[in-house]
Structure formats: structure tokens, C-alpha cells
Amino acid sequence: MFKRRKPLSYAQMWTEMFYPRSGWKRASKYVLHRLRRLPDQPHRVARGWACGIFISFTPFFGFHFMGAAALAWLIRGNILAALLGTFVGNPLTTPFIALTSVGLGRWMLGVEGKFTPHLIFDEFTRAGSELWNNLLAPLSAERTAHWDQLLQFNEQIFLPYAVGGVLPGLAVSVAAHYMTVPLIKAYHRHREKQMAERIARAKLRRERELAERERPES
Numbered sequence: 512m513f514k515r516r517k518p519l520s521y522a523q524m525w526t527e528m529f530y531p532r533s534g535w536k537r538a539s540k541y542v543l544h545r546l547r548r549l550p551d552q553p554h555r556v557a558r559g560w561a562c563g564i565f566i567s568f569t570p571f572f573g574f575h576f577m578g579a580a581a582l583a584w585l586i587r588g589n590i591l592a593a594l595l596g597t598f599v600g601n602p603l604t605t606p607f608i609a610l611t612s613v614g615l616g617r618w619m620l621g622v623e624g625k626f627t628p629h630l631i632f633d634e635f636t637r638a639g640s641e642l643w644n645n646l647l648a649p650l651s652a653e654r655t656a657h658w659d660q661l662l663q664f665n666e667q668i669f670l671p672y673a674v675g676g677v678l679p680g681l682a683v684s685v686a687a688h689y690m691t692v693p694l695i696k697a698y699h700r701h702r703e704k705q706m707a708e709r710i711a712r713a714k715l716r717r718e719r720e721l722a723e724r725e726r727p728e729s
Contacts, residue, residue: 514710517656547643551589553695558588561684566607568680575600596687602623608676613668616675622667631668 549556562582566575571584575597583593599607609631641660648654 549589549592550616551592553692553699555587556589556592556695557691558586559583559590559592560588560596561688562586562593564587564599564687565596565680565684566593567597567600567604568612568683570609570612570669570676608679608681609672610671612676613672614675615678616671616673619665619674620671622671624667632669634664638668640706 526653559579563575566579566582569575569578571578576594579593579597580590582588583590606628610628613631613667614626616622641657643653645656645658645661648656
């Protein structure tokens with residue numbers, strides 16, 4: 512369904528993640544077009560779509576696909592729709608999702624301290640560097656494992672992100688579910704009407720051909 516004739520290189524895949532070649536507007540239309548054409552019941556497609564959106568509000572980057580698929584499987588949603596739903600968490604929307612989720616989570620957990628948009632990026636960068644250093648520490652005598660940045664990251668960003676993303680994630684995913692069901696139903700009705708019209712035209716054309724064959728020659 513999504514296979515390309517010429518596979519993208521790793522550099523092209525990385526670029527497409529931040530700015531699709533066709534632009535974000537056309538990419539969004541493509542995702543919605545694929546969503547409504549999925550061969551499944553509207554409620555199952557909508558549940559899967561909602562799962563993908565909800566997972567996009569979590570800080571488990573790199574595991575959104577697996578998380579969305581697992582959640583869709585648990586509630587009997589369409590897994591492919593769940594994968595499409597993770598598109599909501601793209602490089603354009605993730606900064607706003609992160610700011611909302613982390614800010615709400617810090618308020619809910621009572622985390623004190625200065626909070627700015629740069630803090631999220633800095634904490635992710637420092638935690639990633641320390642994690643990489645700890646992974647390489649057993650392989651090098653010059654490296655020593657440290658956990659202070661990871662502990663600070665968990666307290667300041669990760670845990671607030673995980674807690675604060677639940678409410679907005681639920682709100683947006685539930686709203687998306689109830690908006691998606693009637694849209695998919697309307698699309699299915701439109702497709703059925705088109706198919707019925709095609710069958711009727713084909714039947715009429717066939718009847719005309721038979722009538723012409725049975726018409727006596729003068």
C-alpha cells in the first residue's frame with residue numbers, strides 16, 4: 512500500500528520527516544485520504560486513528576508506532592489507522608504538544624523551577640548524551656557512567672511529559688474519534704452510491720447491446 516517504486520535513501524527519509532517533498536498540506540491530505548479508504552468498519556478505523564493521536568502526546572519517541580499498534584490491538588481498533596494517527600505528532604506539532612504536556616505535568620506534579628521551551632530541548636540533549644556515554648562506558652576505560660542528568664531529565668521533563676500528556680491526549684483523540692466516524696461513513700455511502708451507479712450504467716449498456724443484437728435485420 513505504501514511501497515515506493517524507488518526506495519528513499521536514509522538522507523531523503525530524514526529530510527521527509529521534517530519537510531515532506533510535497534509539503535505538509537498535501538502530506539496531510541494524503542494521510543486523510545488513506546484513512547477514509549481503509550477497508551474496515553468506521554468505528555474500528557476511528558478507534559485506531561484515536562490511538563495513534565493519543566500516543567503522539569507521550570514522550571516515548573521512537574516507540575510511537577509500536578505503542579499505537581499495541582493500543583489499537585487492545586481496543587480492537589484498526590492498526591493501520593493507528594499508524595497513520597501518529598502522523599499528528601510531526602515536527603511541526605510536537606513542540607506545541609511538548610510545551611502543553613510538560614507544562615501541565617509540572618503543574619500537576621508540583622515540579623518547581625524555571626520552565627522555558629529551551630529547557631525541554633536542553634534536557635533531552637543532555638539526557639541523550641549521558642545515555643550514550645553510559646552505553647559506551649563498559650567498552651572504554653576512559654569513560655565513567657553517570658546518572659545525574661538522566662535523573663534530572665526524568666524529574667523535570669519525562670515524568671511531567673508522561674503525566675501531563677494524558678489529559679490533552681485523551682481530549683484530542685476522543686474528539687478525533689467522534690469526528691472521524693461520520694466522515695468515514697459519509698465516504699463509504701458516497702463510494703456505495705458511485706458503485707451502484709456504475710453497476711446500473713453497465714447493466715443498461717448491456718441491455719442495449721443485447722437489444723441491438725436481437726433486433727431483426729431489415
